[in-house]
Amino acid sequence: MNPLISILIENIKLPFRYLKLALVVTDYFYDFLRYFNYSKTIETRKSKEINIAKILELCHSIEKGLVLKNTKIGFGQSKINRLINLLEKHIYQYGFDYYSHLALKVLSDYIEFNRTNNLEVDFFQKNLERLNSLDSGKKYIDFYRGAVLTINRCEIMNSLNKSFPDLVKSRHSIRDFCHKDVDIEKINNAISLAQRTPSSCNRQSARVHVFKEKTDKLKLLELQRGASGFAEEIPLLLVVTTDLSCWDNRNERNQGFIDGGMFSMSLIYALHSYGLATCPLNLAFEKERDISFRVAAKIPDSESLIVMIATGEIPESFKVAQSQRRRLEEIIFFH
Ligand SMILES: Cc1cc2nc3c(=O)[nH]c(=O)nc-3n(C[C@H](O)[C@H](O)[C@H](O)COP(=O)(O)O)c2cc1C
Structure with missing residues (x-):
């Protein structure tokens, strides 16, 4: 096709694209209504x-x-x-x-x-x-x-070369770390392993920002607010994001959170498989804190925050929260 004609067609299409995208507002309103109706934000709601x-x-x-x-x-x-x-x-x-x-x-x-x-x-x-x-x-x-389980490093290390169920069962959120630098090779290897995570149309939107400097880490942890009592201990912080450039149209407005979430879980297991302690730290922020965090972490505006992962070498002995799981029959629905 003549390049001029194709440019013309493209430009005619453009307003329709904008219009199509503008309808995303109705989708966000739909999301909002569902959140309003069913989340536990409204104190008077009982179930x-x-x-x-x-x-x-x-x-x-x-x-x-x-x-x-x-x-x-x-x-x-x-x-x-x-x-x-x-x-x-x-x-x-x-x-x-x-x-x-x-x-x-x-x-x-x-x-x-x-x-x-x-x-x-x-x-x-x-x-x-x-x-x-x-x-x-x-x-x-x-x-x-019991609310608290005491675990030895060797129990974790012994589980690593066993079966997948052993690996999964030996992972805990660990809020205690060795005062030792993390081998960056392990981090690279774990991120590379996490890249095996499936992603929507193989677009691989997940990005990982690594923070080693104490002042940077403390600044981010202060904004995050979920690591009080162990923030000072964290040797390395990883911030997982999703690049919005990968996503299209109204229907994919939340797809980055799925992609990024799946990647993050793989990364946590990968770090665990390299013998590192991990603790996910939420980046569930209101707009103002989202902006402050993004600025403090120098994360491009085009990326959405998924989760932060504290990681470091596992101490010889440490305590973890029991975090009792719901009963299986309560979460499975066969249709
Ligand atoms: C998205 C996400 C955010 C989390 N945020 C925090 C946090 O801010 N602080 C914290 O100490 N733990 C945090 N956790 C860890 C959870 O408390 C923990 O995963 C849960 O209790 C289950 O325990 P386990 O990871 O030891 O199996 C978070 C976990 C996830 C998945």
């Missing part, structure tokens, strides 16, 4: 699912407090009070279930830690006993191994 998510979240933040190297005595009392109130209502409304049992076990470990450190725990203990007495069925006895 069993919302309760369970809140219980899991509170339990996890208590477990996380218990695994830190310098756990503060009496930390998180307002969260404990929230958990007690929530449990009371949950048990009253839905009966004593797996999650009530889990939460009371976490509460019990919290009380034990504080009692051992000579903190007055009578109020929490009374509530624990009262809530435990509501467990009439006593069905959930064996599943819980």
Whole structure:
């Protein structure tokens, strides 16, 4: 075709492309409505699912407090009070279930830690006993191994050359690292392995930004806010992003998060397979923090943030949060 004609056709098409893309606003509004209707943002909304998510979240933040190297005595009392109130209502409304049992076990470990450190725990203990007495069925006895698991480096290393299930089961979010520089060769190898991740039409939108300098890391971690108590310890930070240039049209508006998320999980397993400790750190920001983080990290505007991964050599012995999983039958739906 004559190049002039093809330029003309291209230019005629252009306004239609803009119009098509402008309709993405309706898609974002659709996303917004679904988020508004079903997320737990609106405090007055009540459902069993919302309760369970809140219980899991509170339990996890208590477990996380218990695994830190310098756990503060009496930390998180307002969260404990929230958990007690929530449990009371949950048990009253839905009966004593797996999650009530889990939460009371976490509460019990919290009380034990504080009692051992000579903190007055009578109020929490009374509530624990009262809530435990509501467990009439006593069905959930064996599943819980404690809020905190202590693991040795050699247990992890021994699992690495075994089967995939062994590798998966030996991975934990580790919030404690060796004070040793990370071998960058391992990072390159892990990223290269993560490149084997499938991606939509093989567009491979994931990018990894690596931060080694202490001041850079602390600046990013301060903005991130999810690593208090172990931020200073982190030897290396990886920020995974998705390049928006790879995506097209209305339907792919969220595709980068899938691509980037899948890549990130592969990267976490790859780092683990090279014997490195990892902890994913969310980059779920409101607009203002997203911009501040992007500026601080010098990440191009064309990339969207996926997740940050703290990594470093595994210490000889360390504690991890139990992070009890939901029951299989609750998450599988055969159609
Ligand atoms: C997207 C994402 C964001 C996370 N953000 C944080 C965080 O900010 N701080 C933290 O300590 N852990 C964070 N985690 C780790 C989770 O708490 C952890 O994966 C979960 O409790 C399951 O435990 P496990 O990784 O040990 O199996 C994050 C995990 C994911 C997947």
